[in-house]
Amino acid sequence: MTDVREAGEDVRIEVVPPKRPWTAVMFAVVLGIFVAFGWQQRWMSDDGLIVLRTVRQILDGNGPVFNIGERVEVNTSPLWTFMLTVLSLLPGIRLEWISLLTGLFLAVAALWLGMDGARRLYRPSGHTLAVPAGALIVCALPPFHDFATSGLETGLSWCWIAGTWWLLVRRAMERPDGVAWPMVVVIGLGPLVRPDLALFSAAAFAALVLISRPCLKQAVRWLAIAGALPVVYQVFRMGYYGLPVPNTALAKEAGVAQWGRGWLYFLDLITPYALLVPIMLLAVAVVMLVRSGVRERAFAVLTLMPVLTSVALALYVTRVGGDFMHGRMLLPSLFCLLLPVMALPVTRWTAVVLAAVTGWAIVAAVALRVPYYNVPSALSITDERGYWVWATRVSHPIVAEDYAQYPGMPAQLTILRETTQPSVIAPGVTYWHTYPTTESHSTIATDSMGALGLLTPLDLRIHDDYSLATPLGSHSLVVAARIGHEKRFPALWDIADAGQGDWDRNGQASVATPVQIESARAALRCPAIAEILDSVREPLTFDRFRANLTGAVERSGVRFSRDPAIAQRCE
Numbered sequence: 010m011t012d013v014r015e016a017g018e019d020v021r022i023e024v025v026p027p028k029r030p031w032t033a034v035m036f037a038v039v040l041g042i043f044v045a046f047g048w049q050q051r052w053m054s055d056d057g058l059i060v061l062r063t064v065r066q067i068l069d070g071n072g073p074v075f076n077i078g079e080r081v082e083v084n085t086s087p088l089w090t091f092m093l094t095v096l097s098l099l100p101g102i103r104l105e106w107i108s109l110l111t112g113l114f115l116a117v118a119a120l121w122l123g124m125d126g127a128r129r130l131y132r133p134s135g136h137t138l139a140v141p142a143g144a145l146i147v148c149a150l151p152p153f154h155d156f157a158t159s160g161l162e163t164g165l166s167w168c169w170i171a172g173t174w175w176l177l178v179r180r181a182m183e184r185p186d187g188v189a190w191p192m193v194v195v196i197g198l199g200p201l202v203r204p205d206l207a208l209f210s211a212a213a214f215a216a217l218v219l220i221s222r223p224c225l226k227q228a229v230r231w232l233a234i235a236g237a238l239p240v241v242y243q244v245f246r247m248g249y250y251g252l253p254v255p256n257t258a259l260a261k262e263a264g265v266a267q268w269g270r271g272w273l274y275f276l277d278l279i280t281p282y283a284l285l286v287p288i289m290l291l292a293v294a295v296v297m298l299v300r301s302g303v304r305e306r307a308f309a310v311l312t313l314m315p316v317l318t319s320v321a322l323a324l325y326v327t328r329v330g331g332d333f334m335h336g337r338m339l340l341p342s343l344f345c346l347l348l349p350v351m352a353l354p355v356t357r358w359t360a361v362v363l364a365a366v367t368g369w370a371i372v373a374a375v376a377l378r379v380p381y382y383n384v385p386s387a388l389s390i391t392d393e394r395g396y397w398v399w400a401t402r403v404s405h406p407i408v409a410e411d412y413a414q415y416p417g418m419p420a421q422l423t424i425l426r427e428t429t430q431p432s433v434i435a436p437g438v439t440y441w442h443t444y445p446t447t448e449s450h451s452t453i454a455t456d457s458m459g460a461l462g463l464l465t466p467l468d469l470r471i472h473d474d475y476s477l478a479t480p481l482g483s484h485s486l487v488v489a490a491r492i493g494h495e496k497r498f499p500a501l502w503d504i505a506d507a508g509q510g511d512w513d514r515n516g517q518a519s520v521a522t523p524v525q526i527e528s529a530r531a532a533l534r535c536p537a538i539a540e541i542l543d544s545v546r547e548p549l550t551f552d553r554f555r556a557n558l559t560g561a562v563e564r565s566g567v568r569f570s571r572d573p574a575i576a577q578r579c580e
Contacts, residue, residue, distance in 0.1 A: 032139045036124050036352070039141040043120055043148050046374075047113050047157030052394050053105050053407045054334075057160015058459030059477070060084050061104045062467075064094050069467055073249075075458075075478040076470045077450070080545045082255045083478045086162035087242055088201040104463075105160070105408045112164040116157040119167035119344070120147055123351035126175035129182050130311055131298070131354045138355045142294065142363055143347035145370040146287055151378065152278070152336030155394045162203065166341045169195075169202045173213050174315055174348050181220045181307040189221065190234055197235030201242060204254065205325055209345065210235070212318040219310045244558065251544030251557035252565050259483035259565060260476040261493050267330030270492055274331025275323065277390050278339050281379045287366045291350040297358035312349040319346035330492050334393040335379055389491055412460030421455060425465060433507055435500035435520045442513040442520050444504050452507055454500035472503050480545045481538065485571040498571055505529035505573070506542075528573035535579035537567045 059075070063084055066074050073090065075083045084090045096107050128139040147153050156163040176192045196217065199210030214235055218228055247253055254263070279285065295312065322342035332338040353359055382392050385399035398404060403411045412418060417436075424434055424441040432443040434453040446452070454472040455461050462471055474497050476482030482498030490497065501521030512523070521529075532538060544564060547553050569576045 032128065032352075035140055036121065039124070039144050039148055040117055040121060043144075043153075043157070044113070044117055046148065046154040047116060050151075050154040050394060051109060051113070051158045051405050051407065052155075052397065053109060053158070053160040054393060054397065055412070055457050055459035057108060058105070058409060058412075058463055060090055060093065060160065061108060062459070062462035063090055064097055064104060065463075066467060067094050068097060071467065075462070075473075077468055078470070078546060079478075079480060080250050080549070081478050081480050082246065082250045082252070083257060083473075085255050085257050086165065086201070086203055087246075088198060089162035089165050092165070103408060108160045109158045109407060112158050112160065114164075115168040116153075116164035119164065119171040120144055120351075122168070122171035122175040123147075123344070123348050125352075126171065126178045127349060127352040129175075129178050130308065130349065131352075132182060139352045140355055140363060141351065142291055142353040142366055143350040144352065145366055146284075146347060146373075147344065149370040149373040150282060150336070151382070152340055156337055156340060159394070161337070163337065163340060166202055166206065167344045169198060169206070170209055170315075170341060170345050171348065173199075173209070174311070177213060177216055177220065177314075178311055180217070181311060185221070189217070189223075189231065192217070193231045193234045194238070197237065197239055200239040203341075204258070205322065206341070207239075208321050208325065209318050210239075212314050212321075216310050216314040220307055247561035248554040248558040249549065251541075251561055253561045254565065256480070256483050257477050260479075260496050261329070262487055262495065263329050265330075265487070266328050267492070268328060270330035271327030274390060274492075275327050275339065277331075277379065278336045278343075282373050282377045283369070284343075287369045288346070290362050290366050290369075291347075291353070294353055294359045294362040295350060297362075298354070298356070300358075315345045315348040319343070331390070333389065333391055333491055333493050335381075335390050337393070409460050409463035412457075413464065415457065415460065418457070418460065418464075421453065421461060422464065425451070425453065425469070432514070433500070433504050435504065437520055442515070444513050444520075446507045448507045452503050454503065456497075472498075472500055474498060474500075480541055482571075484538075484541055484567050484569060486568050488571075496571075501525055501573070502529050502533075502571075506533060525573055528577045532569070532573050532576035532579070535569070535576070537579070538569060538576070540564065541567060 063073055063075055066072065066077070071077050072080070073082070074080055092111065093104070093108055096111060097104055099107065124141055124144050127143070131137070131139065173196055176195060180187060180189070180192065196210055196213045199206035214232070217231070223231065243253070250256070252259065319342045322345060323339060326338045326342065353363065355363065379392065383395040383398075384392065385396055397406050400415050401411050402414060406412060413422065420441065424443070428434060428443055428451060431446050431448055432451050433446050434451060435442050435444070436454065450468050450470055452470040452472055453461075454474060456474040458471045458473045458478060465471075471478065473479045473482070475494050476485065476496040476498050479498050481502060482496055485496050485498055487495035488497070489495070499521070504521060505526045513520070533542070540560070541564060544557050544560070
């Protein structure tokens with residue numbers, strides 16, 4: 010199309026390249042495929058249901074806690090909790106469905122932002138066809154399908170990563186002089202999405218500085234804006250919860266190196282799907298594009314930033330030992346790595362590569378699976394969705410009632426109905442034991458607290474065996490166990506803490522002996538252990554907030570044996 014404009018005798022002719030809709034069509038097809046796969050695998054994990062009990066507590070006026078009267082941060086993502094709390098105000102929609110649909114929407118938005126950001130990076134300007142490339146890997150891998158929902162913050166993580174990169178690309182390629190502070194605010198949200206995403210925040214901020222080249226004063230102002238919300242929340246976290254990190258970080262000992270386990274977790278994602286094949290092919294395509302003329306400094310920054318950050322995130326996950334859910338913790342790193350190649354322009358150099366990646370994607374989507382796919386149990390890494398489908402006997406376990414038939418759940422719900430007086434309820438060898446308590450509420454020990462937390466009243470205190478919500482358990486020493494489950498804290502500590510006697514109401518003592526219970530009571534009087542409980546249970550006065558804030562770092566380093574006979578020595 011030719012645009013002719015007259016100004017006196019001057020005539021300016023602008024040649025505007027014709028618009029081609031095929032890029033948009035292919036993007037839409039890929040998004041549709043991803044939505045179909047994500048919907049086909051829709052579910053809510055038990056860990057995702059944990060977040061929803063916190064949301065319920067907030068809505069009920071009890072604060073961001075899991076149990077009333079204990080300020081414990083059980084959710085890794087403050088932003089995800091906040092989003093669900095706000096969205097829960099929508100009438101007529103259950104929390105489980107709000108969480109599921111929000112996660113799926115964010116996952117799809119992340120894929121679009123990634124593809125559109127890559128399209129803008131190569132600046133096709135309407136005359137060069139851009140086709141989904143790295144997006145095919147996202148569409149093909151089963152872990153991406155599973156965690157597009159699940160109730161966890163995974164979709165939010167992908168969307169924030171992709172959205173931040175998209176903003177950087179748009180500024181560098183289209184609006185170099187645009188207003189920067191809204192983008193700086195978004196860049197700073199990383200630690201609120203997940204603490205480890207502070208790595209991406211730092212890298213994105215560095216990329217913004219390299220692209221924009223602000224003066225020192227402007228850069229410092231941007232840094233202050235980016236850090237404002239994370240710093241405010243960190244002060245709140247340390248003063249309110251008494252720790253510098255979420256309780257889950259202590260429960261899983263995120264500061265301890267477990268390279269061996271982490272390497273196995275890394276291979277568990279890379280090997281079954283032959284992931285190195287498409288990644289290397291796409292790397293070759295980028296090299297071809299660079300050799301054919303893409304050599305701008307901004308291009309180098311916007312390409313290297315997500316790649317280097319991906320490596321850093323993968324190294325962090327590997328160092329802490331990975332996770333027990335197949336692929337979950339490495340998906341943000343992989344998504345980050347794919348950003349510069351989510352979509353690529355079609356040239357004679359890239360056409361063959363794109364065809365090869367398409368072939369891999371078809372094979373991966375149809376045939377490539379981990380050996381334990383849909384196997385009901387695994388000793389270490391698990392197909393988590395497959396396990397819960399098997400355990401609940403529901404094709405798409407979503408609402409809490411779907412988990413009511415999970416092995417052990419009927420017995421827990423029955424004993425809670427039958428217990429009419431406040432008690433400490435703990436599983437024994439053959440039946441559940443109820444111990445008298447001086448508290449006004451009951452406490453029950455369980456190892457799957459997400460569903461139970463939604464199926465029971467908010468004033469029931471749930472003792473989490475794996476210590477995610479147990480303030481003392483997260484400070485106990487690790488033992489050899491499945492990754493993320495190394496701090497199984499016995500219920501005898503709750504009996505000692507809240508119990509009225511050493512025997513249950515039937516005169517039995519199979520949960521713990523009176524000697525063990527008395528040893529635990531002695532350990533609870535140790536100054537360091539007593540301070541942990543005070544930091545989460547004492548009324549939140551100004552003095553308590555200040556004591557929590559100033560003592561948070563030291564408190565996070567306290568460790569003691571789960572064996573009360575050893576712990577009572579107060580060493």
